[in-house]
Amino acid sequence: MxxxxxxxxxxxxxxxxxxxxxxxxxxxxxxxxxxxxxxxxxxxxxxxxxxxxxxxxxxxxxxxxxxxxxxxxxxxxxxxxxxxxxxxxxxxxxxxxxxxxxxxxxxxxxxxxxxxxxxxxxxxxxxxxxxxxxxxxxxxxxxxxxxxxxxxxxxxxxxxxxxxxxxxxxxxxxxxxxxxxxxxxxxxxxPSEAKRDYSGRGFNPIIGDTSKHNPESIFFGRSVVFTGALSSMTRAAAQQVIVDIGGANHFGVRKDTDYLVVGQQDFRVVGEDGMSGKQEKAVSLIARGAPLEILSERDFLCNI
The missing domain is CATH 3.30.420.10 (Ribonuclease H-like superfamily/Ribonuclease H)
Structure with a gap:
C-alpha cells in the first residue's frame, strides 16, 4: 500500500x-x-x-x-x-x-x-x-x-x-x-486509462429510409463510427443520418471501417494524448495501411 x-x-x-x-x-x-x-x-x-x-x-x-x-x-x-x-x-x-x-x-x-x-x-x-x-x-x-x-x-x-x-x-x-x-x-x-468492456452490449440496428439514399454521398455504402459528443445533433440522430444516406454504423473501429467521425472529447475520459480509444485504434490502423479516414464534425456535416 x-x-x-x-x-x-x-x-x-x-x-x-x-x-x-x-x-x-x-x-x-x-x-x-x-x-x-x-x-x-x-x-x-x-x-x-x-x-x-x-x-x-x-x-x-x-x-x-x-x-x-x-x-x-x-x-x-x-x-x-x-x-x-x-x-x-x-x-x-x-x-x-x-x-x-x-x-x-x-x-x-x-x-x-x-x-x-x-x-x-x-x-x-x-x-x-x-x-x-x-x-x-x-x-x-x-x-x-x-x-x-x-x-x-x-x-x-x-x-x-x-x-x-x-x-x-x-x-x-x-x-x-x-x-x-x-x-x-x-x-x-x-497512459493510465479505463479498460472498456463492450461484451454483451449489442448495437441496436437502425432502420434507414431508403427514399433518402444518396449514392453521391461519401457515406453511401460505407461504414461509419462516431466518437466524442457532436455539438450539432445527438449521436443517435447522426447514426440515423448515416443509414438514411445508405451507409452503415459500426459500434467500434474495425479493419473494414471507412470513416471515424470525431466530436468533442471529454478530457477526463480520453487518454493523455486527447484521443479516445476509437481514435487511437483508427490512427494505428491507418499507420498500417488501412483505408480509413478520420473526419471532424464539420467534415461530417459538409457531406450529409
Whole structure:
C-alpha cells in the first residue's frame, strides 16, 4: 500500500509552466508526510489571471524560488521507481513530461495511476468526480487548489478507493476496477486509462429510409463510427443520418471501417494524448495501411 500522491499547479494554460508541486507519501496504508515546493515557471513573470484565480499563487510568491530544472535534483529521487497517483493523472503527468522535455531532461522511470478514473469505477453514477466533490462525499479535507493539500486529499481518496474495493494496494485495485497502470520511462510513456468492456452490449440496428439514399454521398455504402459528443445533433440522430444516406454504423473501429467521425472529447475520459480509444485504434490502423479516414464534425456535416 505504498505510493506517492502528486499534484501540480500551473502558472498558465501551458503544461510546461508548473508553479507548485505537492507530494504526499503513503507507507503501509498510512499518510506519513507531505512536501511541497513553489517553482518559478518558464513564463515568469507572466501568470495567467485565470490560473491565479484558481490557486492564488502570484509572480511575487515565486520570484525567489528555483526553476524546475534546479529543483529536479531534489524531486527525481523522490519520484523515480515509485508508484505515483494523481487525480486527473492525464494532466499532472503531462505537466511533468512537458516540463522535463522543455528543459531537455530525460524522463524518470515510474508507474502511475489516476484516482479520478478509479473513482468513476469504484463509485459509478455520481454527479461529479472532481476532487472537491469526492472529498465532500468522503469527509476528506479538500485541497482548494494548492499542491500540498490537493496531493494529501488525493492520497486519502485513494485509500478510500482501496477500502471500497477491498484491495490491499493500488495495483490490485487497478486490476479489479479494470483500469491500467500508466508508465513513464526515458523516451516515452503509456497512459493510465479505463479498460472498456463492450461484451454483451449489442448495437441496436437502425432502420434507414431508403427514399433518402444518396449514392453521391461519401457515406453511401460505407461504414461509419462516431466518437466524442457532436455539438450539432445527438449521436443517435447522426447514426440515423448515416443509414438514411445508405451507409452503415459500426459500434467500434474495425479493419473494414471507412470513416471515424470525431466530436468533442471529454478530457477526463480520453487518454493523455486527447484521443479516445476509437481514435487511437483508427490512427494505428491507418499507420498500417488501412483505408480509413478520420473526419471532424464539420467534415461530417459538409457531406450529409
Amino acid at each position: 505504498d505510493f506517492i500522491a502528486l499534484d501540480f499547479e500551473t502558472a498558465t494554460a501551458d503544461r510546461d509552466s508548473p508553479c507548485e508541486i505537492g507530494l504526499t507519501y503513503v507507507k503501509e496504508g498510512q499518510v506519513v508526510d507531505t512536501e511541497s515546493w513553489l517553482i518559478k515557471p518558464r513564463s515568469f513573470p507572466y501568470f495567467a489571471p485565470f490560473n491565479v484565480s484558481i490557486h492564488g499563487i502570484t509572480p511575487q510568491d515565486v520570484a525567489d524560488e528555483p526553476e524546475f530544472h534546479d529543483l529536479w535534483e531534489v524531486l527525481r529521487p523522490r519520484l523515480e521507481n515509485n508508484l505515483i497517483v494523481a487525480h486527473n493523472a492525464g494532466f499532472d503527468l503531462s505537466v511533468l513530461r512537458r516540463t522535463l522535455a522543455s528543459y531537455s531532461i530525460p524522463f524518470p522511470s515510474l508507474d502511475y495511476a489516476c484516482s479520478y478514473i478509479m473513482s468513476r469505477k469504484a463509485w459509478p453514477g455520481l454527479a461529479s468526480y472532481n476532487l472537491k466533490s469526492l472529498c465532500s462525499q468522503h469527509s476528506i479535507r479538500p485541497g482548494h487548489h494548492r499542491a500540498a493539500a490537493d496531493s494529501r486529499a488525493c492520497a486519502e481518496l485513494t485509500l478510500k478507493i482501496l477500502g471500497q474495493t477491498q484491495t490491499s494496494c493500488v495495483r490490485e485495485c487497478s486490476s479489479k476496477l479494470r483500469t491500467s497502470i500508466g508508465r513513464l520511462l526515458d523516451g516515452g510513456y503509456t
